[in-house]
Amino acid sequence: MAADMAGYSRLMEIDEAGTLARLKTHRIELIDPAIAKNKGRIIKTTGDGMLVEFLSVSDAVKCAVEIQQRMKRRNSDVPQDRRIEFRIGINLGDIIFDDQDIFGDGVNIASRIEQLADVGGVCITAAVATQIVDRLEVAIEDLGEKTLKNISRPVHLFRVGLEALPGQLDDLDAKRSVGKPSIVVLPFINMSGDPDQEFFADGLTEDIITELSRRHELFVISRNSSFVYKNQAVNAREVAEKLGTQYLVEGSVRKIGDRVRVTVQLIDAVNDAHIWADKYDRKLDDIFAIQDEVTGAIVATLPGRVEAAQRDRLERTKPANMAAYECALAAKVLHHRSTALDNQQAQLLIDRSVMLDAGYAHAHAWRACILGQAWVNGWCEDKDAVWNEIVAALDRALALDDNDADVHRILAAVNVNNNNLTTARYHQERALSLNPNYDLVVVQQGELLTWLGRPEEGLEWIRRAMRLNPHHPERFWSHLGKSHFAAHQYVEAIEAFMHLSVMDYVQHAFVAACYGWLGDEIAAAGHLEKVRALAPHFDVDDFLATMHYAQESDAQHLRDGLAKAEESRRTSPSKAI
Missing domain, CATH: 3.40.50.10610 (ABC-type transport auxiliary lipoprotein component)
Structure with missing residues (x-):
């Protein structure tokens, strides 16, 4: 998919700073999330455009339609001469990867047909149209064969109708x-x-x-x-x-x-x-x-x-500086995108929010959350120093406002990480009393109950979180799978883990232990092979040290399941998924 901003030079001449700011906002709020949601990968960006690779033609078209429809809505109240609008071209063809860039005839055609697309429209080749005609509920209009610059043969093109956006809700x-x-x-x-x-x-x-x-x-x-x-x-x-x-x-x-x-x-x-x-x-x-x-x-x-x-009105500390409030909002948007670069930018914004209003408890809480994201994913050089910052930010937030559910939610998570489950339970219950319909708080209640040896109750809370948020993050399925395993419900646990589009070595380990207990030697060995492939230095003791079970019997239950899977792997070394 090739996308390019129409009238870029004219808008930059009129208002360079404003144009760049608005373009960045569209990227953060709409374009990049739409690409990620549809399993795309940005290969190259220019000042006013980008090249994006997709694994599926349908995903590419759905992404393009969503971007153009939502941009049209965003521009509805913007003067015509100030609108940021895009042309998009999509082609199906072979590409060549070289140094994080892509080349080839497929790329060249996509770039050329993008220039022929309507402003705010989507142009596709016949190869793309053939793939989506029976799969997506979009209209396509035949534009006939066109001669493209530096392309020797004519290319048959189609225009995609934008009247309806496919697949808004999947479930x-x-x-x-x-x-x-x-x-x-x-x-x-x-x-x-x-x-x-x-x-x-x-x-x-x-x-x-x-x-x-x-x-x-x-x-x-x-x-x-x-x-x-x-x-x-x-x-x-x-x-x-x-x-x-x-x-x-x-x-x-x-x-x-x-x-x-x-x-x-x-x-x-x-x-x-x-x-x-x-x-x-x-x-x-x-x-x-x-x-x-x-x-x-x-x-x-x-x-x-x-x-x-x-109506028990719970008062909340209010920031004295609106700039601080808006910085915190922007930081949250970046945080939810969950990439190293976005996390770095989110840290800068949340730091500015705290600097502008040192008494804004919610900003301190979210600073801890954003730093915690970096700490968990290894996006920091000195993990000990970052951990100390997280603890300090939470202490400050708690001192400023004891009525913020996010403060207690994050404090509960921090204490679980330190195996201080009694303190974690206090903060978790406080968060739940402050915001009983916050899906992240509700699912965390299910996690905590599972660690405490009450997985059957934990399952009920995790399912409730899924009901509260029908579009819940995929990781909710992982929490559900771990709770089913702790409850000795192995088939249900495997089914939950199978909802994940990609499993990490931790999830493969739990599935291997499930199959170990079920006596399915081939599947147990196969998933343990996946664990070894993703984590070559995997050690059972080190792995169990990252778990937070209050009862030794629950940790032993996981150890025994992995031992059964390891025995299967040794006796059937050639069996793998």
Whole structure:
């Protein structure tokens, strides 16, 4: 896939700094996540374009359609002469890799047809069209054969229609019925005409979700699931059906200078009826008051479900500096992308947030989380020094605000890592009381119970986290698999691990132990071979030292399963998956 920004030179001449900032925002929020979601890999970038490799033609087309549709939505309130728009070309062909770059006829054709694509459109070759015609629900228009620069033969081209974006939700199992009123908060629309303010609109949405989640009487859909609909025109009834919710919140944010206007409405999605709507016009410093008003009004308006006496308003420390708030939001976006480079940039932003407002507890908590990501993945030179920074950041956050669920969630994780399960349990229960519908807190409760020797209870919490977030991270399946193993439910454990698109050596070790206990020597040996291939110096004692079982019998259970798999590997050395 070749993508290029239309009118790059003109926009740079008009506003170089603003153009680069907006382009970076689109990359962070839309383009790079869309590429990653569709299993693409960026091979080369230029100032205004990029070359991307995909393993599947369908993935490439889905990615291109998603980018162009969402860019169209983002540009809806932007003046024509200020819009950032792209042309995209897709070709199927052989490529040559050399020094992290790609060459070949396939690449050249993709680059040439990208130049023939409409602004905001997608152009594909006949080879691509043949692959997707019966697989994707997109219209394709025959453009005939075209002569391309420096290509000796004519190339048959097609235009991809952008009327419908394929496959928004993969899993209809998201449907469910719950006793408590269920609600989804859709991403607020940025009406400022400035793409740089996307962080602000997204942050307000996240904060409303968080505040609603503090209410035990509500079942709140997680941020990951609601943001699937960002920058899309949605039908309330369809969203309700797919996510299994009764109520839907949607709104918009217009930020002008030091003032902000927020409009919000509550919809009975099942009956497609508007229940309540309001508008808030405030100075920007009052944004947290706006959040409290909106959240309180929604909770109070849910008919017959919530009583005023049940609204236990948990106050949160509010940052004194809005720049600090926005830096923290941008850092979170980068953190969620989970790459070394993005983590490095997230550290810079969260450090600036703390510098601007040393009393902002949430920023200190997220600084610990971002540093923790670097520590776990080995993206730091001095792990001991980084660990000390994590602990210091959490101590500071806790001292500033004892009512932030993320502070206690991260403290619980840190103490589990140190095998201090009693302290971990305190912070975990505190996090759960502060935010009972936060999927990361809920799944962590399941993990902790498993370490404590109560895997059957842990399974219930992990499944609840999956219900809260139908679009949960893949790692939830890994947590489920480990809990099933601890509960001696080997077949169910294997099934859970098999949901992972890629397994690391830890997960292969658990599967090997499962097959060891089941007596399947060939499968046990095969997965242990995978462990050895991914971790050549694998040692059972070192591996068990990374586990956090409170009961020695649980650790021995894993050791015995691995011993059975090792015996199978020795007796059947030629057997591998």
